[in-house]
Amino acid sequence: MQQWFNASLQRKISGLLVVLLSFLFVVILYSIYKLKLIDAEMHEVAEIDVPLTEMVSELEMMQLKQHLLIEQFRLRGDLAKMALEPEQAFAAQRDGLRLILSKAEQVLTKSLQQHQVRFAAAEHQQILASIEQFHQQSDSFEQQLKLALQQGHTAEEQWLKFEKEAANLDQSIVAILRQMEKLTLEASRYTDKHENEFMLVNTGLGLCAFVIGLYLTFYILQIFRQRIGRIQAEIKNVHQSIEQGEPIASPVFHEPQHRDELTELEHDLKMMVQRLSVEISNRQEIEQQLMALATRDKLTGAYNRHKWDEQLSMELSLAERGSVFSIALLDVDFFKKVNDQFGHHAGDKVLQSLTEHISRRLRKTDSLFRLGGEEFVILLPQQKAEAACQLAEMLRQHIACLDQPDLPKFTVSFGVTQYQPQDDEDSILKRADHALYQAKDMGRNRVQLG
């Protein structure tokens, strides 16, 4: 059974066909056997039933004639006056009767000898015994009758005795008739019963074949639906993830219970999805790296000049529609000295530390950009100059108070300005730059509003 589940689809379907065909073959064999049996029975019944039925009618007719003859004897009374004619007639009747009975005997004996009688063997024997008994009775009656005829005259009471004997013979014949009728009836009932049995068993087997076929077909369809459903769900997940730009979830691999083409296909598809998932997440990582490279400053990690141009242009567009924003330009004081005194590397560290401290203190909506050298700018969307100055002052103080063991102390100066109508990229930056210049000029480590 395990091998069947692991077989290819073609072998599975072939296997099912073999099961069904074998079942049908058994049904056909059974039908042939049963039909032969019924045919033999019908034959046997026909051999007995037809002649026996004919004989029954003949016997009934003979019986009637015999009655008439006995009645004739009785009416004439004086037997001496009677010609030999009635006796001959009676003998003819007797011969006729015997002939029919011997035919019946032959039919029954033949049936008993030739066939292995399938039904009512005891009844066959019983009829034969009854016929034998009738012959004996009939012989005895005939002898008595003959004697009476030879004497020429018979008393009335003797006739009554004859009549009684004749009535007994009659009853024997009637009994034989009933037995033969019963036998023929039994024969046809027996055949009917077997025909019904045959129909019943064949219908049952046919139904079984139908149910087995139906069950196996539905079972196979169910397997197909399950596996194809899983494959479809996998493909749908991949589609959805790609459409929504989400990473593709790695498929779960189960050890398959049964192996066939569909299981292989499912496994291959999962492998493909897994590879696709890895490829896509790698690609997304590279995209993020490229994006960072394109928008971030390599040394400090702050946004670069290119990003600044983009963001400033967007804020100006918004401001033209009524929004407000401010910028805070900042520059490290005497940075040249830091470089000269502590080296370029220390200068780099100062720039990195400055970026880190400022970034940590900004809101999510604010952004820090490095415009070049030691010059930075903070973009403050929806912030007026006062708020921008407050932030710049807070940052200035924080940086001035920094005491980092591996870095020289340093300060920064700020030039803050708010968007003014008609401002463009250059004008707003120039105003901030001018304010910064003033801050430097006024002694540095200051915030100047422009």
Ligand SMILES: Nc1nc2c(ncn2[C@@H]2O[C@H](COP(=O)(O)OP(=O)(O)OP(=O)(O)O)[C@@H](O)[C@H]2O)c(=O)[nH]1
């Ligand atoms: N270490 C380091 N130094 C830089 C970098 N970019 C520019 N500089 C130096 O920054 C210094 C800027 O000096 P200046 O423009 O004279 O200004 P300052 O010395 O800071 O004086 P003020 O701005 O007037 O206070 C120059 O010596 C540049 O070489 C950088 O990425 N790393």
